[in-house]
Amino acid sequence: MALVVHKYGGTSMGSVERIQNVAKRVAKWVKAGHQVVVVPSAMSGETNRLLGLAKEINADAQDMSPRELDMIASTGEQVSVGLLAIALQAIGQDAVSYAGWQVPVRTNNAYTKARIESIDDKRIRQDLDAGRVVIITGFQGVDAQGNITTLGRGGSDTSAVAVAAAIKADECLIYTDVDGVYTTDPRVVENARRLDKVTFEEMLEMASLGSKILQIRSVEFAGKYRVKTRVLSSLTPHDLDINIEAHSGTLITFEEDETMEQAVISGIAFNRDEAKITLMQVPDTPGVAFKILGPVAKANIDVDMIIQNQSTNGTTDFSFTVHRNEYKKAMEVLETEVKDAIGAKEVIGDDKVCKVSAVGIGMRSHVGVASLMFETLAQSGVNIQMISTSEIKISVVIADKYLELAVRELHKVFDLEQDAQIESV
Amino acid sequence: MALVVHKYGGTSMGSVERIQNVAKRVAKWVKAGHQVVVVPSAMSGETNRLLGLAKEINADAQDMSPRELDMIASTGEQVSVGLLAIALQAIGQDAVSYAGWQVPVRTNNAYTKARIESIDDKRIRQDLDAGRVVIITGFQGVDAQGNITTLGRGGSDTSAVAVAAAIKADECLIYTDVDGVYTTDPRVVENARRLDKVTFEEMLEMASLGSKILQIRSVEFAGKYRVKTRVLSSLTPHDLDINIEAHSGTLITFEEDETMEQAVISGIAFNRDEAKITLMQVPDTPGVAFKILGPVAKANIDVDMIIQNQSTNGTTDFSFTVHRNEYKKAMEVLETEVKDAIGAKEVIGDDKVCKVSAVGIGMRSHVGVASLMFETLAQSGVNIQMISTSEIKISVVIADKYLELAVRELHKVFDLEQDAQIESV
Known part of the structure; x- marks a missing residue:
């Protein structure tokens, strides 16, 4: 039995049907005996829609109060967590959703690019011990004065890794629309190879160089707190054997020798x-x-x-x-x-x-x-x-x-x- | 100088342009020397859209966790308050938005039909004294355990009246798509007359009988806390003289003799x-x-x-x-x-x-x-x-x-x- 965090991006949460698929996958993990915390993004397009409304009102984005932008943008994930909870309950899996401020996920006051300072794991643990899946909004938190903050684009990756660090999860699984980290972009080199493992330092360089699979701050977080983080595809069928899933994708590791055997260049x-x-x-x-x-x-x-x-x-x-x-x-x-x-x-x-x-x-x-x-x-x-x-x-x-x-x-x-x-x- | 609460319904908040019109109207009141708290609804159609997503996921609505429905539905108003704050700031009027839990607006735990128990006016007063317009989400609050609750359909009226009671506002102005309370439906009787005043007991009977202008609980609240509440149109031009606006629509009163002079039947x-x-x-x-x-x-x-x-x-x-x-x-x-x-x-x-x-x-x-x-x-x-x-x-x-x-x-x-x-x- 393991304690794992699942993170699902906007594409994976992009429609009612896809949310139902996420629920099936999560329920399967619970049935296999694992405790699961889920950190979903907003439904794809939703954050852009919300910020678009703000921009329509005030075309000069520089003038806009970042506090209010965060107030608006944070709602996308709040809808996602509620919908996912309902989808899980609909298939008989007890679940509860939390907005960042309810956990709370404490951040500094830097609206639109806040940094996570601490995460209280008390409520999460109680729910997990009661057999619930705990669903936490990605991308956001709350500052010391009770204002809603967001972590910036792609911040849900960071939320997921930070939650995994806070609850000392065995692994943080980042479900995305690619099935792992490749030796290079398969659209450029047809026979690019998926890496089973990559060190977090390598991942850091890859992310900052435009591989765009993980937000770079989530990789830094994974490194700092040594969170075993796995990038894998949410597009593979969710009736996949759980043991296969638990060993697929690319694992970001901290032990050099694990990846050192073969390649000089990853x-x-x-x-x-x-x-x-x-x-x-x-x-x-x-x-x-x-x-x-x-x-x-x-x-x-x-x-x-x-x-x-x-x-x-x-x-x-x-x-x-x-x-x-x-x-x-x-x-x-x-x-x-x-x-x-x-x-x-x-x-x-x-x-x-x-x-x-x-x-x-x-x-x-x-x-x-x-x-x-x-x-x-x-x-x-x-x-x-x-x-x-x-x-x-x-x-x-x-x-x-x-x-x-x-x-x-x-x-x-x-x-x-x-x-x-x-x-x- | 007066302290007033403005409430705007979903139609008044229904588009970027309409939100900008609301901002202009509010700013006009502030320029005239008043302190204004605004309670807006979600943009029209938004609450239905959100609950529709939930229903798509779980067709059997009876099974759905009301806690999660509130988590989802409450986001509509949160977007509204943020957008209105941005619209006010864009025309040079300082403003700040709060979700119900931030005020906090305390309710009981009856998800989807919660009742307001108390509203803390401290933060509101500080912002008003600092020259800000304070914008508070309608329709929602937070229970003693920090769960988001909603007040049920039309609950934003109740939120507005409750806020007015909490801050001891001089008047609560409910801007809606009709210009007041009529002797009957003008679509049935062409020469129906708008009432300048109506007692809250009469309003209570009218509301429960399907006049549908105000949520009945908001009228009960107005009666209980003796909040002077005015129903007036948000469709009149916002460059109207503020003194006219302050005397238009229908005022719900508590002094019988004010309305007693003429009519036996209202x-x-x-x-x-x-x-x-x-x-x-x-x-x-x-x-x-x-x-x-x-x-x-x-x-x-x-x-x-x-x-x-x-x-x-x-x-x-x-x-x-x-x-x-x-x-x-x-x-x-x-x-x-x-x-x-x-x-x-x-x-x-x-x-x-x-x-x-x-x-x-x-x-x-x-x-x-x-x-x-x-x-x-x-x-x-x-x-x-x-x-x-x-x-x-x-x-x-x-x-x-x-x-x-x-x-x-x-x-x-x-x-x-x-x-x-x-x-x-």
């Missing part, structure tokens, strides 16, 4: 919609990085890679990447507020680039990963424009037309293909 | 969809009424009028009316569970009847109202099938084909027409 991640910007011949003085990125951050532009190389003759070139949608705005900020102020010679940019990364915890102890990556790209005629590395990741910026080519070649050279299909390559 | 109320049922020759023994109505109540059938006349030869005829939709069910219960058990001779019924009532606090001190009513109906050829009276009301059951005729004739004979139109009659 996957090839990529981001399509990048733009790069370089300030040429920036005087290399203390504080110059802040003088460049301060105004950019102030304009609410997220910066991804940042690269500054060794200076020559007292100047250096300073580069960074942004999302393609923010390229124009970023260029304008640099031209008007930064360039002359810091005495840079020129601002150049390119919004036709992408980022490709090799991620793997095995990289730490293996030399030669970077050189194999660069050699492979060179042989394919792909020019590398920028390079950035971390302990378990190497990222390159290349022209976006080479994205598929680069991902496929790297996937091949690092032996990531499915076994069955290696024969046919 | 209005003619009616209910179209009635059915009557009679048990013939029921042995007149103690407890027989309970033996008849117990099984009916157990089948969840609401009973309206109940009439039992003097017995002759040890038996009596026992009659009552139900909503037409429940006629068949009620007949079945009586035939199978009651008739033989109590030794009644026969069960007869008619679902083609209606109820017409003359209501007026002046009736108390005026003899002859009943006889004038019966005489008028007789002269129009309307046969009276049942009669029931209270201190301020006389109700008759007649064949439903006579409804319009009866209402018009009674409206005329009790001098209820608009002055301007009396000339043309």
Whole structure:
């Protein structure tokens, strides 16, 4: 008998029929002797509908009270938990739903992007011990003053992992519309392989690099509290044998050696919609990085890679990447507020680039990963424009037309293909 | 300067544009120096949509956990308060929204039909004193264990009056889609007159008789706590002079003499969809009424009028009316569970009847109202099938084909027409 948390995304909760399927799956787990807490998202489209109403009322979203936005947006999950409770009761499984404030899930006061501070497990445990399924709203909590807060988009993943940490669950199962974490996007590389296990550090790099399976903060949470978290598909039939389900998908682990046996590199991640910007011949003085990125951050532009190389003759070139949608705005900020102020010679940019990364915890102890990556790209005629590395990741910026080519070649050279299909390559 | 509560129904909150109109009206009141608390309903159709989802999941509504239904249904008003706060802020008026549990509005634990027990006015007063409009969800509260409860359909009226009582508001303005309480339905009698004032006892009789302007419990609440309550139209332009608005609609008062000057009868109320049922020759023994109505109540059938006349030869005829939709069910219960058990001779019924009532606090001190009513109906050829009276009301059951005729004739004979139109009659 295990104590598990199930998390279901908006697609899994997207219709009455799908909610009934979720209920059947959960009931099956209970019948097999497990205690289950469920954290569902809002029905797909609902959060957008609600925020759309607010935007219709006040087109200038900057002016809008984030407190009121949270008041509105949090209702989507509240409807979901009630409907799921009713669906479970309809098939004879006792269940009870709670909004975040009822548990309570305590957060700080940062509306629309709140952080969970604590979760009281008392009420949850009482209900579980009474044989009930406990259903808790994802995405939201309550601050010390009793105001409703939300955790930001994708926050239900974080809610689920945090609940799992609070009740010391044996495992947190994230049911989603993919059946696990892959070595790369199967739409780009046909024989991409599903990983049985991935370390949470690798998952962290994959998530932030655009794999988009889990909200990155949920992965951080899983790491911090060592919550065994499994990503698996909610689209597989729910009459599947429970033992199969409990071993399917991809498990995010904390023991390095479990995943270390075979692969140096676990996957090839990529981001399509990048733009790069370089300030040429920036005087290399203390504080110059802040003088460049301060105004950019102030304009609410997220910066991804940042690269500054060794200076020559007292100047250096300073580069960074942004999302393609923010390229124009970023260029304008640099031209008007930064360039002359810091005495840079020129601002150049390119919004036709992408980022490709090799991620793997095995990289730490293996030399030669970077050189194999660069050699492979060179042989394919792909020019590398920028390079950035971390302990378990190497990222390159290349022209976006080479994205598929680069991902496929790297996937091949690092032996990531499915076994069955290696024969046919 | 006054402290007022505004209540807006689902139609007034039915679209983004209408919510913006509500905001303009509220802001106008604040600019004129008043403190305003607003209690809005869910956007029209929203509560039905939410409960419809629940019913889709569990077609057999009887099995559904009322706790979960309240969890779901309460979200409609939560969206409304957030949107209205945003609409007020967008036009420069500081505002803050609260769900019932945040105030808190304490209720008992009777899910889907909870009763308000207390309302804490501390948070409301602090916000009002800080210059904010306070927006509180209608229809809902929280029980002692922190569960969300709802007050039942139309409960937002009760919420508004209860909030007005708690903060000792000068007046509770119920904005609705009619511009006040009329002497009868203007669709039946063209020259029906709007009443400037009506006593709460009269309003109570009118509401329960199907005038449907205010939820009856809100009128009881207004009476109990002596809340001056005004019914007025939200469809009049919100740039109306505030002094006009403050004196429009119909005021529900507690001082008899204010409304006593002219009329004996204040209005003619009616209910179209009635059915009557009679048990013939029921042995007149103690407890027989309970033996008849117990099984009916157990089948969840609401009973309206109940009439039992003097017995002759040890038996009596026992009659009552139900909503037409429940006629068949009620007949079945009586035939199978009651008739033989109590030794009644026969069960007869008619679902083609209606109820017409003359209501007026002046009736108390005026003899002859009943006889004038019966005489008028007789002269129009309307046969009276049942009669029931209270201190301020006389109700008759007649064949439903006579409804319009009866209402018009009674409206005329009790001098209820608009002055301007009396000339043309």
